[in-house]
Amino acid sequence: MALLGLDLDRSPVRREDTPPTSSATSPPETAGDIVKPTAIGNDSRQETVWKGADRGKTTVPRVGEKRTKSYGDYYKGNALQQLLNATEYFVGGVGDRRQRRKLEKRESLEEIAPRKRKQTIKSETSAEKISDKKSTERRKQIKEHSEPKPHNESEQEQSGEQNGCTPWFLSHEMSKNVKITWSFFDPEADNKPKELELTSAYTLVNDRLDRYVMKNPQITPREVYLLYPLFDYQEKYLLAECKLNAWFNPIADIARVMELTATVYMPEKARKKVIDFDNPSNCLIKRWDDAVNRHDGDQLVQLIEEYNSLVAKLRKNGQMIQHIRQRKTFPQLLVHEIMNQCYLRGVLPDYRKLRSYKAFSNYVYGELMPSFLSRAFNQCNLSHTKVFIDLGSGVGNCTIQAALEYGCESYGVEIMDHASRLCRLQTEEFEKRCAIWGVRHGAMKFFLGESFVDNAPVQEVIDRSDVILVNNYLFDSELSKKVVDLFSNLKTGTQIISLKPIVPPGYTISWGHPESILSRMKCTRYTYGENDVSWTSKGGFYYITEVLPHINEEYLRALPARSQRTRGKELVLNAFTNNV
Numbered sequence: 001m002a003l004l005g006l007d008l009d010r011s012p013v014r015r016e017d018t019p020p021t022s023s024a025t026s027p028p029e030t031a032g033d034i035v036k037p038t039a040i041g042n043d044s045r046q047e048t049v050w051k052g053a054d055r056g057k058t059t060v061p062r063v064g065e066k067r068t069k070s071y072g073d074y075y076k077g078n079a080l081q082q083l084l085n086a087t088e089y090f091v092g093g094v095g096d097r098r099q100r101r102k103l104e105k106r107e108s109l110e111e112i113a114p115r116k117r118k119q120t121i122k123s124e125t126s127a128e129k130i131s132d133k134k135s136t137e138r139r140k141q142i143k144e145h146s147e148p149k150p151h152n153e154s155e156q157e158q159s160g161e162q163n164g165c166t167p168w169f170l171s172h173e174m175s176k177n178v179k180i181t182w183s184f185f186d187p188e189a190d191n192k193p194k195e196l197e198l199t200s201a202y203t204l205v206n207d208r209l210d211r212y213v214m215k216n217p218q219i220t221p222r223e224v225y226l227l228y229p230l231f232d233y234q235e236k237y238l239l240a241e242c243k244l245n246a247w248f249n250p251i252a253d254i255a256r257v258m259e260l261t262a263t264v265y266m267p268e269k270a271r272k273k274v275i276d277f278d279n280p281s282n283c284l285i286k287r288w289d290d291a292v293n294r295h296d297g298d299q300l301v302q303l304i305e306e307y308n309s310l311v312a313k314l315r316k317n318g319q320m321i322q323h324i325r326q327r328k329t330f331p332q333l334l335v336h337e338i339m340n341q342c343y344l345r346g347v348l349p350d351y352r353k354l355r356s357y358k359a360f361s362n363y364v365y366g367e368l369m370p371s372f373l374s375r376a377f378n379q380c381n382l383s384h385t386k387v388f389i390d391l392g393s394g395v396g397n398c399t400i401q402a403a404l405e406y407g408c409e410s411y412g413v414e415i416m417d418h419a420s421r422l423c424r425l426q427t428e429e430f431e432k433r434c435a436i437w438g439v440r441h442g443a444m445k446f447f448l449g450e451s452f453v454d455n456a457p458v459q460e461v462i463d464r465s466d467v468i469l470v471n472n473y474l475f476d477s478e479l480s481k482k483v484v485d486l487f488s489n490l491k492t493g494t495q496i497i498s499l500k501p502i503v504p505p506g507y508t509i510s511w512g513h514p515e516s517i518l519s520r521m522k523c524t525r526y527t528y529g530e531n532d533v534s535w536t537s538k539g540g541f542y543y544i545t546e547v548l549p550h551i552n553e554e555y556l557r558a559l560p561a562r563s564q565r566t567r568g569k570e571l572v573l574n575a576f577t578n579n580v
C-alpha cells in the first residue's frame with residue numbers, strides 16, 4: 001500500500017553537529033589545569049613553562065623538537081588564531097579530558113597504539129560474528145520458505161491443507177494458517193446469484209495507459225478474462241507490462257489470483273498442475289514466471305486459458321466447494337490478498353486526496369499494514385465473539401480486516417470526508433470480493449463523516465468493545481486527552497492498541513483522582529518491524545493497554561518521603577501512607 005503522509009523521520013539538527021564558533025575564545029573544558037605560558041604561539045624555540053601532561057615539571061623543549069600541545073596553547077593569540085586553535089582542539093587535539101587523563105596515565109603513546117588496535121580488532125570480530133550469525137539465520141529462513149517442502153500426502157488429505165510456501169508470487173506469510181472457529185468459508189458460495197459489478201482490473205490499467213509499456217510487440221495490451229474459484233465470475237484484465245511508476249501490475253495480480261486459488265481451493269492433484277513444490281519446472285506458475293521473463297505475451301494468454309479450463313472443470317464437478325468445506329484452517333495470506341485487491345481497486349485510484357490534510361494536525365493520514373494488524377489482533381486474542389472498534393478508521397482497512405480475519409463485530413469512525421468516501425467504495429468492493437472468494441465476515445458498521453468525540457452511539461460501542469484501535473501517532477495533546485476520556489467506562493479486560501502510550505510515561509496515582517481509568521491500565525510496549533506502517537519503512541513502537549480489574553500497583557510508586565530520600569529507597573504508596 002502506498003505511503004501516505006509526511007516524512008516523520010525528520011528530526012531537529014543535533015546539537016553535537018553544531019561546529020564550535022568563536023566560543024573558542026573561552027578556554028576548553030580543562031580549567032583545573034593551570035597553564036602559565038611565557039611564550040606566544042607555538043614557537044618552541046622560546047622558553048615555555050609546562051604544566052599538564054608533565055604536571056609540575058619545567059621543560060624547555062629543544063629547537064626543532066616536536067612536542068604534544070598542552071591545552072593552554074590553544075587559547076593564545078588573537079580571535080582568529082584562537083578560532084583556528086579551537087577547531088584543531090575539537091577536531092583532534094587533546095581536548096577530551098578523559099582521553100587526556102588516559103594519556104597521562106600511560107607511559108608512552110607507542111604503548112597505546114597496539115592496545116587500541118587489539119581492542120578494535122576484538123570488537124570487529126564480535127560484530128562480524130553477530131552479523132554472520134544473523135545472515136546464517138536469514139539464509140536459513142529464506143531457504144525454509146523458498147525451498148519446496150516434502151509433502152506428506154495422507155496428512156494433507158486429512159487436514160485438507162497445504163503447508164508449503166510458493167517460491168513465486170505469494171509471500172512467506174503463506175505458512176501462517178488461522179484455525180477456523182466460525183464459518184469463514186461460505187459452504188453455499190457456489191449457489192449465489194451470478195450478477196456482480198466489481199471494479200475490474202481492466203479499468204485500472206485502461207485509465208492509466210501512460211503507465212504501461214507497449215514497446216515490446218510480444219506484449220500488447222490484450223483483454224483477458226480470469227475465472228474465480230467458486231462464484232461464476234470472471235475478471236476482465238488488460239494484460240500489459242507496467243512501468244516503474246505503475247502501482248497496479250496486472251501480470252503479478254493474475255499470478256497471485258491463480259496461485260491463491262490453487263493453494264486454498266484446489267485438491268492436491270489439481271493444485272500440483274498450478275503449483276508443484278516437488279517438480280516445479282513444469283507447473284503453470286513456473287511457466288508463467290518464465291513467460292514473463294521472456295516477455296512472451298502469447299504464452300501468457302495461453303496459460304490463462306489453461307488455468308481457466310482447469311477451474312471451470314473443478315467448479316463443474318464441485319471439487320473446489322467440497323475442498324473448502326473440509327478445511328479446518330485458512331492461510332492468513334488469503335485475508336491479506338483480499339484486502340489488497342479491495343485497496344488496489346477501491347482506494348488507490350483516488351488515494352492522492354488523502355494527502356490533503358494539514359501537516360502535523362490530527363488529520364494526518366497513515367496506515368497500518370495487514371501483517372502488522374494480524375499480529376496485534378492476535379496479541380489481543382481477537383475472536384468472532386468479540387467487539388472491535390477503530391477510532392479514526394481512515395479508509396476502513398483495520399475494521400475490514402478485523403471483520404474478515406476474526407469474524408468479530410467490527411466498527412470504524414472517520415471524520416474526514418474524502419477518507420469516508422473511499423471507505424464506502426472500499427467496503428462495497430469488499431462485500432463483492434468476499435462473495436467471489438466464497439468467504440464470510442463479521443458484522444461491520446462505519447460512522448463516516450463523524451467525530452468519535454461527544455458521539456453517543458460511538459460511545460456506546462466503545463463501552464462494550466473488547467479491542468480498540470487508535471492510531472494516535474500524531475494526535476495532539478488535546479485530542480489525546482479526549483481519547484482517554486472516551487475510555488472512562490471501559491470494561492475489565494478491554495485492550496487498546498495504540499501507536500503512542502495511552503498511559504503517559506511516569507504516570508503515578510494521584511490520590512485526588514484514584515478513580516481515573518488510567519490507574520487501572522497496564523500499558524505494554526512492543527516493537528513493529530520494517531514496512532509495518534505506511535509512514536516509514538523503519539520499525540517503531542506500538543502499545544497494548546489492558547484494563548485491569550484493580551488499581552495497577554506500579555502507579556503507586558512515587559517520590560520517596562523526605563525522611564527516606566536520603567536512604568535512596570523508593571517508597572511504595574499504600575493506604576497507610578499519605579505522602580504523595
Ligand SMILES: C[S@@+](CC[C@H](N)C(=O)[O-])C[C@H]1O[C@@H](n2cnc3c(N)ncnc32)[C@H](O)[C@@H]1O
Nearest residue numbers: 363366367368392393394414415416451452471
Ligand atoms: C493515522 S490515520 C489512521 C487510519 C487507520 N486507522 C489505520 O491505522 O490504518 C488517523 C485517522 O484518524 C482520523 N481522525 C482524527 N481525529 C478524528 C476524530 N476526532 N474523529 C474521527 N476520526 C478522526 C483522521 O482523519 C485519520 O483518518
